[in-house]
Amino acid sequence: MASRALPPPYKDIEDLVRVERLPTIWCPGCGIGIVFKTLLKAIKEYGDDIDRHVIVSGIGCAGRFAGYVRLDGYHVLHGRAIPFAVGLKLSKPQLEVTVVSGDGDIVGIGGNHFIHAARRNHDINVVLINNLVYGMTGGQLAPTTPLGARTMTSPYGNIEHPVNIPLLASAAGATYVARWSVFHVEQMKRSFLKMFKHKGFSVIEIISPCVIYARRNRMEILDMYELLRKMCKVKQNPDPREGEIDIVSGKPVVLGEFVSIEKPTYESLYSELVEKVRKNE
Amino acid sequence: MMGTKLIEPGKHFLTGNVAVAEAALLAGCRFYAGYPITPSSDLMHHIAARMVEVGGVFIQAEDEIAAINMILGASAAGLKAMTATSGPGFSLMEEGLDLGFMLELPAVIVNVQRVGPSTGIPTLGSQGDVMQAIWGSHGDRASVVYAPSNPQECFSFTIEAFNAAETLRMPVFILSDEFVAHSYGKVVVPDHSEIRIVERRRLDESSIGKALPFKVDDTVPPFAEPGKGFRFHYTGLMHDDRGYPVIDKEVTRKLLSRLMRKIEKHRNALVQYTVLDEDFAGSTMVVVYGSIYSIARTAYRRDREFRRRVAVFRPHVLWPMPDRELRSLVKELGIDKVIVVEMNMGQYMYMVRSALLDLGVRVEQLNLTPGFYPSPNELKEMVSKVMERG
Ligand SMILES: Cc1ncc(C[n+]2csc(CCOP(=O)(O)OP(=O)(O)O)c2C)c(N)n1
Numbered sequence: 001m002a003s004r005a006l007p008p009p010y011k012d013i014e015d016l017v018r019v020e021r022l023p024t025i026w027c028p029g030c031g032i033g034i035v036f037k038t039l040l041k042a043i044k045e046y047g048d049d050i051d052r053h054v055i056v057s058g059i060g061c062a063g064r065f066a067g068y069v070r071l072d073g074y075h076v077l078h079g080r081a082i083p084f085a086v087g088l089k090l091s092k093p094q095l096e097v098t099v100v101s102g103d104g105d106i107v108g109i110g111g112n113h114f115i116h117a118a119r120r121n122h123d124i125n126v127v128l129i130n131n132l133v134y135g136m137t138g139g140q141l142a143p144t145t146p147l148g149a150r151t152m153t154s155p156y157g158n159i160e161h162p163v164n165i166p167l168l169a170s171a172a173g174a175t176y177v178a179r180w181s182v183f184h185v186e187q188m189k190r191s192f193l194k195m196f197k198h199k200g201f202s203v204i205e206i207i208s209p210c211v212i213y214a215r216r217n218r219m220e221i222l223d224m225y226e227l228l229r230k231m232c233k234v235k236q237n238p239d240p241r242e243g244e245i246d247i248v249s250g251k252p253v254v255l256g257e258f259v260s261i262e263k264p265t266y267e268s269l270y271s272e273l274v275e276k277v278r279k280n281e
Numbered sequence: 282m283m284g285t286k287l288i289e290p291g292k293h294f295l296t297g298n299v300a301v302a303e304a305a306l307l308a309g310c311r312f313y314a315g316y317p318i319t320p321s322s323d324l325m326h327h328i329a330a331r332m333v334e335v336g337g338v339f340i341q342a343e344d345e346i347a348a349i350n351m352i353l354g355a356s357a358a359g360l361k362a363m364t365a366t367s368g369p370g371f372s373l374m375e376e377g378l379d380l381g382f383m384l385e386l387p388a389v390i391v392n393v394q395r396v397g398p399s400t401g402i403p404t405l406g407s408q409g410d411v412m413q414a415i416w417g418s419h420g421d422r423a424s425v426v427y428a429p430s431n432p433q434e435c436f437s438f439t440i441e442a443f444n445a446a447e448t449l450r451m452p453v454f455i456l457s458d459e460f461v462a463h464s465y466g467k468v469v470v471p472d473h474s475e476i477r478i479v480e481r482r483r484l485d486e487s488s489i490g491k492a493l494p495f496k497v498d499d500t501v502p503p504f505a506e507p508g509k510g511f512r513f514h515y516t517g518l519m520h521d522d523r524g525y526p527v528i529d530k531e532v533t534r535k536l537l538s539r540l541m542r543k544i545e546k547h548r549n550a551l552v553q554y555t556v557l558d559e560d561f562a563g564s565t566m567v568v569v570y571g572s573i574y575s576i577a578r579t580a581y582r583r584d585r586e587f588r589r590r591v592a593v594f595r596p597h598v599l600w601p602m603p604d605r606e607l608r609s610l611v612k613e614l615g616i617d618k619v620i621v622v623e624m625n626m627g628q629y630m631y632m633v634r635s636a637l638l639d640l641g642v643r644v645e646q647l648n649l650t651p652g653f654y655p656s657p658n659e660l661k662e663m664v665s666k667v668m669e670r671g
Contacts, residue, residue, distance in 0.1 A: 018514070021525060051510045056354075067514055067526065072507035074357060075516035075526075076350065077380050083314075083347040087354020087362070088507070090338045091312055095358070095508050113350075116343035270338070277333045 013040040029221035031182040031208030042192035052096045056085040060136045062102035062129035079110030082117045085124050098125040103144040104134045118172035118201045123265040125195045125202045131210035139212040148248035150216050165205045166243035166258040175200035177259035181207040181232045293468045297435040297461040298324035304439035311337030312355035312362035314348040319403040320459040321365040321393040345370035349377030356386040359506045365391035382422045383517045387446035394458040396652040405652030406459030408624040414454045415600045423544040426454045426599040428571040432466035444479035449543045460572040496522040500543045553597035560588040567593045569622040580657035604636035624649040
């Protein structure tokens, strides 16, 4: 059991961890653990009835997130965490529903759901862990892979333009959009707290180093940490158009709060509609 | 008739699609997600208005994949949920159906069949999705497939489908088609108190901390509502009683056999069929289902000579198959030839053949061109031709 106890910095969140499932499948050096700890700390700090929180994950390394959290959690299909979460939220609005999954899962195979859930401004949270690659399946090209980067399916360097997630999210209608990296734990946590409070579709993208990505690009994982740490630039209210990631040619990765606006949610509009229709009958 | 309340007891004149929608609401369905596709769209139009009136949730999904995953999320939250689609949309839902089976989430999926494959003929019905509804899965699963033949059955089978879904905790199918969905017919709604409505067994909060999501002595574990403190994990991965993914021979065998046993165990309650054998003095049996049964039945009712020559066996539920019942009837009536009449290139025929394999009975197929419904007379002629083939 010794290996299953959490180290001291995790003591305050131990009751939210399925300790019996440790060790996780995540590679030593993977950034997901930092997001894990930070999100659970935010849930604790948010203070509200913890059992209202539900985690929904798709498939992938990041998709294993829900499985290690001791809350009601659903590990569903590749790309389909968002519609599953929408079904949960619409059926039980008192739940605080958070999707945690990978970039390939959410904006690759699940891209259509991402766009339309943002457009309808569903009151759910999306934590998108962007490791620039399909990690779980061995390091193939993701829609986020930077130009020039090597993956198993772009062995000579990627020629696809990557998606700019903050721009996509804001164009689709998300009402809270932020991006942080695993080096920005305090900002990340504050953003998570805002996201819980925010009424509407929140997207928080976390840039997270990946052992598989590093290996395919002939780096040690520590070099990748160093590279990302140097390239990340926090900005005050950056424009989503600044969200493009081009690390191979050395452009900074812009972090910050891209969007934070109020707009009626699907859930509130729906319940008003039901009330109105039923009154007129 | 409709108002804000549920459909009133008494006689109504409804299409099959509207009958399904009204029965769903009466059965307690309070979540519908769907994506438009002919010939199921009018079901969605009806429920778009009615769901708001009864205070449930209606949402038009961005595609069928979203629709199935939304209704699974709704079911996970504890609501009775439904979607309706047609062939191409049903194909898109396949992966979600298997997730529902693994997570043990009740749901009702209506497939208003049209002519396929591919876009086929959107406006005409067929029975081309029988195999897909029964077998369309990666890995093994078994579910319940209802095949209504008229609006009245659309109504009653839908209520039964919700009951089966809740009892078995799995997605259940209604396989109608354009012909049934768009024909008007009399629908008699019984007194609401006479309608049996089943609710899934639920864990009560006193078991928090003790209960596990998939631990059962029986075949179907009780359901735990999220947000109450159970803190259960659910995964589409092969999992143990705690819902945790494991790669283990014993766990795999145990879970798969329990999931499959759900159908076997409830088989007798699920299996339903009709036999027409008045005046029968021959040795041929016609097996027919869904909309084609309603045509065959008219031919049968109209013609005494036809009644003398054929007996009709008609499953209400295609799966689980009434195979034992079919076998004993074939023996009892001295049948030497079975003709499976269906509007596809031969699907249910294979199941009939395997059910009767060792009885020395000839199983012939009569395949109607998908989309082109014969009149009762034409159908009778076609059956006679197959009979004369010796
Ligand atoms: C329908 C379907 N297609 C493909 C897969 C295989 N698959 C599993 S995870 C994955 C990629 C995950 O990438 P990402 O979402 O970026 O997460 P990561 O593993 O990098 O955290 C793929 C393609 C699957 N499980 N289901």
